[in-house]
Amino acid sequence: MAASSPLLVVENLKTHFFTRRGVTRAVDGVSFTLDAGETLALVGESGSGKSVTCLSLVRLVPEPAGRIVGGRVLLDGEDLLRKSPGQMRHVRGKQIAMVLQDPMTSLNPALTIGTQVSEVVKLHQGLRGSSLRDRVVDALSRLRIPGAAARLGQFQHQLSGGMRQRVSSAIAMSCAPRLLIADEPTTSLDVTIQAQYLELLKEVQRASGVAVILVTHDFGIVAANADRVAVMYAGRIVEMGSTLEVFDKPAHPYTQALLRCLPDVDLRAERLVEIGGQPPDLATLPPGCPFAPRCPKRQLVCDEAYPSAVNVSEGHTAHCWVAAA
Amino acid sequence: MILEAVDVKKHFPVAGGFGVGGVRGWVKAVDGVSVGVAEGETLGIVGESGSGKTTLAKLFLLLERPTAGALRFDDKDMSAFARDDRARYRRSVQAVFQDPYSSLNPRMRVQHIVAEPLPRDDGGVAKSERVAEALELVGLKRGSAGLYPHEFSGGQRQRIAIARALVTYPKLIILDEPVSALDVSIRAQILNLLKDLQERLRLAYVMISHDLAAARYLSTKLAVMYCGRLVERGTCDAVYGDPLHPYTQALLSAALPLHPSARRQRIVLSGEIPNPMNPPTGCRFHPRCPKAMPHCRTEEPPWREVKPAHFTACHLY
Numbered sequence: 001m002a003a004s005s006p007l008l009v010v011e012n013l014k015t016h017f018f019t020r021r022g023v024t025r026a027v028d029g030v031s032f033t034l035d036a037g038e039t040l041a042l043v044g045e046s047g048s049g050k051s052v053t054c055l056s057l058v059r060l061v062p063e064p065a066g067r068i069v070g071g072r073v074l075l076d077g078e079d080l081l082r083k084s085p086g087q088m089r090h091v092r093g094k095q096i097a098m099v100l101q102d103p104m105t106s107l108n109p110a111l112t113i114g115t116q117v118s119e120v121v122k123l124h125q126g127l128r129g130s131s132l133r134d135r136v137v138d139a140l141s142r143l144r145i146p147g148a149a150a151r152l153g154q155f156q157h158q159l160s161g162g163m164r165q166r167v168s169s170a171i172a173m174s175c176a177p178r179l180l181i182a183d184e185p186t187t188s189l190d191v192t193i194q195a196q197y198l199e200l201l202k203e204v205q206r207a208s209g210v211a212v213i214l215v216t217h218d219f220g221i222v223a224a225n226a227d228r229v230a231v232m233y234a235g236r237i238v239e240m241g242s243t244l245e246v247f248d249k250p251a252h253p254y255t256q257a258l259l260r261c262l263p264d265v266d267l268r269a270e271r272l273v274e275i276g277g278q279p280p281d282l283a284t285l286p287p288g289c290p291f292a293p294r295c296p297k298r299q300l301v302c303d304e305a306y307p308s309a310v311n312v313s314e315g316h317t318a319h320c321w322v323a324a325a
Numbered sequence: 326m327i328l329e330a331v332d333v334k335k336h337f338p339v340a341g342g343f344g345v346g347g348v349r350g351w352v353k354a355v356d357g358v359s360v361g362v363a364e365g366e367t368l369g370i371v372g373e374s375g376s377g378k379t380t381l382a383k384l385f386l387l388l389e390r391p392t393a394g395a396l397r398f399d400d401k402d403m404s405a406f407a408r409d410d411r412a413r414y415r416r417s418v419q420a421v422f423q424d425p426y427s428s429l430n431p432r433m434r435v436q437h438i439v440a441e442p443l444p445r446d447d448g449g450v451a452k453s454e455r456v457a458e459a460l461e462l463v464g465l466k467r468g469s470a471g472l473y474p475h476e477f478s479g480g481q482r483q484r485i486a487i488a489r490a491l492v493t494y495p496k497l498i499i500l501d502e503p504v505s506a507l508d509v510s511i512r513a514q515i516l517n518l519l520k521d522l523q524e525r526l527r528l529a530y531v532m533i534s535h536d537l538a539a540a541r542y543l544s545t546k547l548a549v550m551y552c553g554r555l556v557e558r559g560t561c562d563a564v565y566g567d568p569l570h571p572y573t574q575a576l577l578s579a580a581l582p583l584h585p586s587a588r589r590q591r592i593v594l595s596g597e598i599p600n601p602m603n604p605p606t607g608c609r610f611h612p613r614c615p616k617a618m619p620h621c622r623t624e625e626p627p628w629r630e631v632k633p634a635h636f637t638a639c640h641l642y
Contacts, residue, residue, distance in 0.1 A: 045508040160597045161374075190373035191535060192594045195579035199593050217509055220538075220581025243585045261513035263542040265580040266587065268562065271520070272513035272542065278478045279508065 005077065006033040007211050008057075008179055013071035015049075015056045018064075024282045026052040026066070028235035036178065039205065039212040041222040041243070044232030045279055050215045053232075054181045057213075058096050059088050075179065094124040097172035101184040103164035107156040113140075114152030117171050124175045139174040140167070142207075144200055162193035166200070173204060180205075183215040198225055219262060223247060228315075231255050234280050234290035236306075241316030251310070251318035254291045289321065297322045326400070327497050327529050328385060328418070329361035333394035335380050339602060352602045354380040356553035357394070362497065362546070365523065367530040369544030369561065371537060371576070375598050376550040378533045382499050385531060386420055387411070416442070419490035423502035425482030429474040435460070436470035439489045459488040463518060480511035487518065491526075500532040504539055516542055537580040541565055549573045552599055552609040555628075559635035569637040572610045608640065616641060 015027040027049045034040050042050040055061050056068050059080065073080040075095060083091065092098075100106040108116060117136045121127055127135055133152075140148035143166040156164055165185060172180055182201070186194040202225065205212055214226055222229050222243060230240040231252065239252040250256045260273040277294040286292065292302040301321050309317040310324040335355040338348045355377040362368040372378045383389045384396065387403075396403040398414055406414065419442065422428040429438055439456045457467040463484040474482055483503065490498050503519065504512040516539060522528060534540040540547065540561075547564040549557040549572065557570040568574045575592040596613040599605055605612050611621040621640055631642045 045510055162597065190598065191537070191579045192373060192575060193597075195591060195593050196595075199591075218581070219509075219583055223583060223585040223587070224581045247584050247586075258510060259583065261510060262583060263513075263516065263538040264583045265538045265541055265565070265577065266582050268541055268565070272517055274513045274517055275510040276514075278480065279510070 007036045007076065008034040009074040011072040013053065013056055013073065014069045015052050015061055015066060016069050017066045022283045025235050025285060026282060027056060030237055032230055032237060032240060034211050036211050037209045039214055039226045041214045041216060041226035041229045042232060043216055043219065043222055043229060045217060047279055047282065048232040049235040050232050051183055054183055054213060054215055057181065058092050058098065093120050094175045095177055096179045096181065097177040099169050099172050099182045099185045102188045103168045106168050107164060109156055112153050112155055113167055117174055120171055121174050139170045142173065142204065143170045145170065161189055162197060165189060165197055176208060177210060179211045181213045219259065234285060235282060239318040245313065245316045251312040251323040252320045253295045253297050253322065326361040326363050329397040331359050331395045332357050333384060333396060334392045335384055335389055336392045350602050353553045353604065354601060358555050360548050362529045362531055364529055365527050366546060367532055367544045369532045369534060369540040369547045370550060371534055371540050371547065372550035373535060373598055375601055377553040378550050379501065382501050382533050385499055386418065416493040417496045418499065419493060419495040420499040420501065421486050421490050421503050424506040425479060425486050428486055429482055431474055435472055435485055438485060439492050442489060442493045455492055459492040462491055462522065463488045479507050480514055483507060483515050497529040500530055502534055505536060519543060537577065552604050553601055554609060556610065557637040563635045569631055569642065570639050571614050571616050
């Protein structure tokens with residue numbers, strides 16, 4: 001592959017859930033690219049498909065109800081969707097690593113920290129003995145865990161929330177992955193600890209050149225940490241662009257409304273602008289734009305067909321009929 | 326003042342292993358806090374987990390008894406409450422909790438959920454009329470009364486929880502993280518609803534929150550807690566505009582602004598929130614404080630009015 005090609009290319013990814021109520025199109029044609037060292041934020045509300053997108057990238061969609069029904073996921077030009085389950089096991093943890101929301105549940109309470117970090121290193125790097133131990137201590141110290149060597153024999157209940165999230169990030173970063181998927185990594189942390197963690201994540205990223213997909217519903221985190229942002233609604237990316245562009249000139253009415261309806265710490269609003277209605281039911285999506293029923297700029301065409309991407313400016317796209325006009 | 330706490334303390338005993346071996350120590354969850362809220366006001370209480378804000382809310386709701394200090398309701402000391410006073414208090418002070426998925430009983434119809442705080446001897450017709458009235462206040466249809474919670478979305482469920490709080494015509498509602506569990510596009514609806522209800526009904530709110538942006542939107546007064554103590558208190562605009570205590574400054578700088586170019590000078594605190602069983606000596610914030618001085622370690626800073634109606638406990642002032 002040429003050096004200039006992106007690290008990750010996702011093309012028209014579709015992941016559907018087949019339930020008794022019908023087909024839920026959790027991810028319905030998601031496409032994006034990601035360069036090495038870059039941070040892309042996936043933002044959206046619950047049910048918008050951001051987590052399922054991430055699970056699809058590592059092929060961990062809960063089966064049999066959920067299935068990836070189409071698209072391509074190219075990591076360094078290789079299609080992950082065509083790999084065998086055995087090959088995928090070598091991708092996960094080694095090339096793509098994940099940090100999940102709640103370290104209380106993602107760490108095993110019955111195993112020591114040392115055991116959990118060494119598990120990954122042993123599997124992917126085949127290290128044993130003292131070199132394994134050194135590697136584990138190194139992985140923990142890189143995430144600024146004080147007294148790393150002494151922590152090896154500790155259990156997760158002996159650590160604070162922020163420390164736990166560092167341990168699970170140390171596990172993720174231990175094999176120098178190319179891509180880190182961080183799914184709401186700070187939702188369970190306090191604000192001052194969140195700030196610590198996000199700073200640390202940036203530092204680790206600068207040092208290792210890992211690409212990060214940051215899943216969040218918090219626009220403050222996006223503004224402070226992401227290079228680019230993709231806004232998801234009802235299983236699709238409705239707007240994507242550089243963080244500055246999207247915050248300055250949001251083109252999709254959903255992004256516009258979201259940015260206006262949030263209270264800001266810096267100024268006290270007299271009244272917040274509301275978005276009426278509810279997020280849609282993914283099993284019974286209308287044929288047109290799924291945001292149309294809540295959209296203040298709705299037109300006739302919005303209910304007829306889903307809009308294709310419009311170039312707002314260089315590298316900034318939106319799926320909206322009104323923005324296209 | 327509708328509700329006032331004067332130097333309130335709540336200490337929990339920590340038992341030895343397996344409940345034997347007596348008391349090993351005390352968790353000073355709330356350790357000398359004085360706050361008050363008047364009609365039409367919102368007192369925001371912000372702090373991180375373990376700061377004692379939820380314990381304070383529990384004290385206000387009579388779910389816990391204070392270890393020391395006094396709570397006053399309508400200028401009457403609550404320790405001197407007779408049975409009737411207590412009943413009246415429980416009707417006047419209601420609560421809305423964080424997660425409407427767990428605060429509403431899934432087996433009860435909305436009409437029974439909302440009517441639950443009403444006295445049993447109220448007539449059936451009057452009761453259903455009050456329920457319908459409360460539902461309309463929060464923007465739900467009268468017909469919703471016959472449905473079950475699972476038939477509503479998260480935002481609508483929170484409206485049901487608010488209706489339940491309103492049904493007794495309260496003076497004060499304790500809001501414990503009222504929008505934290507809701508989707509971002511729904512938060513504005515609920516925050517606006519709470520603001521409207523406050524204006525229409527002259528309600529007082531105590532809003533417990535770790536979301537500094539939401540607290541700023543609703544609050545008129547703000548109290549910042551750290552490790553069981555109040556570190557700063559003042560009007561909302563004063564505390565946000567000119568935070569005095571280094572902890573408040575760090576907390577506000579850690580709250581992320583909504584625009585990428587609005588990157589501010591961030592104060593990233595090192596260290597962790599201390600264990601409330603064994604809080605640091607002197608100022609409880611000193612191990613993490615970027616401006617700590619030698620005597621912060623030994624002397625507890627006094628509570629001082631640094632600017633008119635703007636208090637803090639810090640040796641810097």
